[in-house]
Amino acid sequence: MTNTPERNILKTLYLDNFRSFQKTKIDFSKITLLTGANSSGKSSIINSILSIVQSEQFPYFLSLNGKYVELGGFEEIARNGKTNNDIEISGEYFTEIWYDRNKYKTSFKTIWEVNTVNDSPKIKELSLENDFLNIKISSKYYENEDGQKRQTYCLSIQAFALGFILKELKKRFQNIPQIKNSKKQKYTKNVISFEDAKFDSLEEMFSDFMDNETNYFMKHINHTIFSTIGYIENKFNFIGSFRYPPQRTYYQKSGSKRKVNFSGEGYVDQLVEWEEKNDIKMTKLKDTLIDLELATDIKSHKLKGGRFELKLKTSEKSFQSSLSDVGFGLSQFLPIIVADLQLGSNSLLAVSQPEIHLHPKVQANFANYLTKQINENNKQYIIESHSEYLINRIRLLIAEGELSTNDVKVYYLEKVANTSILHEVNFEKDGRITGAPDSFFDTYMMDVMNIAIAATE
Structure with a gap:
């Protein structure tokens, strides 16, 4: 089992058909800067994270409206408002497990379709994996004998290192009809697993099975899953x-x-x-x-x-x-x-436009503050900013060796034909900028910084 006590919380995020994004992967570092013109998609990246963190029962449910953000309904988050397209939100994060103080990586993939009853996201496919468990939910449509279109859901779980499996628990499990009829059942001292337990509806899966008070196994599984999201919520905040x-x-x-x-x-x-x-x-x-x-x-x-x-x-x-x-x-x-x-x-703070009403010198000094915090307190930051003073100071800190190039991820976003395009901009050790489109230089004034770095060579 691999533990990673010094890793930051958020590692990657993948968005497809969420707002203006299409098949887009974002890698995060200790400091992640989101730059670009207004309405280019910067806030949508942060909003996707906020919707996860404010969802107490993620990844089973996704709350679009809550304590951090109000995004409306499925139509408002679907690309071009097309509710017939599924939305994918996937990624990787590092958290503690409720009974273990080490940090472990959790990978998740969620695909959401519209719930036509209330215009909210409804889980269509789910996979979540870490060192302790692997859980998958899939769904498919079929026609019943009356020719009506129906949807069925399949649940597969593999749970590791439980330590012990009581005979009574195994007996209870095998008495559950969906488990009894599932594939590849396995019950050992360290593993419980089954594949494709079938349910006629999400309500049946969640209410009758997952939330059943007598289902000790699922209570343990859900507590493990929800504790990772709870850990993020405790270690995360957002200032708009x-x-x-x-x-x-x-x-x-x-x-x-x-x-x-x-x-x-x-x-x-x-x-x-x-x-x-x-x-x-x-x-x-x-x-x-x-x-x-x-x-x-x-x-x-x-x-x-x-x-x-x-x-x-x-x-x-x-x-x-x-x-x-x-x-x-x-x-x-x-x-x-x-x-x-x-x-x-060991926390994560997301901030939108910290430079508002600040003197340019303070905007630049904020980069020094971020550098100090990541070096001394293992913090992580996601900053949406238009401040060239902040950007240039980060370049200078890299050139001076105060920051490593691996400490910083910079993205420049622009919108083309209603689609957000993500450009990764690299700040090299010598202060050079690579990977940036021409529009990046049209938006931000880099000349002064280029002169300053050239003077130190």
């Missing part, structure tokens, strides 16, 4: 491009255990809680603001009626000012840093 503006004062809320949400809501409550508890994360937040040259201090100031205001010093010699009175970019950037500190090490 629209973040709430600062307020003059805030009401104090105690005992908040929620993450900062996609619009930045909740970061102030978390900040104050860290301050009151003298949490080391408050110190890390202040150090980060200093490193980014955004502020030298931040603290809350209590007012009457359970209200408070956030006070900052933008330099050592400046007076404390309300968050509402300093640059707007600071209030837009704070949720990102607080959300990242909440997650801790």
Whole structure:
């Protein structure tokens, strides 16, 4: 059994007929930059990930609308709105298993068709594999004796290293009609497996079999699967491009255990809680603001009626000012840093347009922050950005040896005939850019960086 304790969470993603993507594979690294023109597909990549993470029972179900994103119905995510085309979302990720602190790779493939009753995705084919289990669901249509079109589902499972199989469990299993009639049944000390257990509907498969309280085996299987998605959800967050503006004062809320949400809501409550508890994360937040040259201090100031205001010093010699009175970019950037500190090490943060309202120098310094975090805390980032300052600083960090070329994946997206085309852009050790289409250079100003790198040679 192979464990990989230092691997990042998300390894690959494959999209077909999802939004504007067709047969597209995305490889992720420690820092993955998604660049390109508006409406080219950058957000759709992140949204596909968000739909997985917000689905508590993935890969059996896919929630298009939830805590991270609202995508509508099947028609809204189907390429060109064609609901007769199946959608594929597949990939690989590394997570802990609920009873093991090591990281293991899980590969999954899901194909979804439209549920005509409620316009939601319905699983058509599924395969999921890791060191502990292999599960497959397939479906096919047939005509019954009355000439009506029907759909049947087949379930195959191979579970390894269970440690022991009770005789009573085997007896119960063999008494389930679908299992009794399945192919290639195997029951040993370390393996339970069967192939093509047939069900007349998904409801029968899930309600009568998988969710049956007496089915200890499937409870174990599902707990293992859902714990991997639960691990990702605990170690993941997303901050969108629209973040709430600062307020003059805030009401104090105690005992908040929620993450900062996609619009930045909740970061102030978390900040104050860290301050009151003298949490080391408050110190890390202040150090980060200093490193980014955004502020030298931040603290809350209590007012009457359970209200408070956030006070900052933008330099050592400046007076404390309300968050509402300093640059707007600071209030837009704070949720990102607080959300990242909440997650801790071995985590994945996705951010859409972190550069909004930020001074160019801070945009560039954000690349240094990302570099420090991946090197010291094994973090992973997916950044959707238009910032040439961020892009150029990453190039410079690679040229200076602070970042490895393997640490960074850069993609430039453009849309051609309603299809998103993904170009992998390579930043070489000497600062050269390879693999980029001409439109990449038309969009981003690389000349200044080219001159700077040439001057160091």
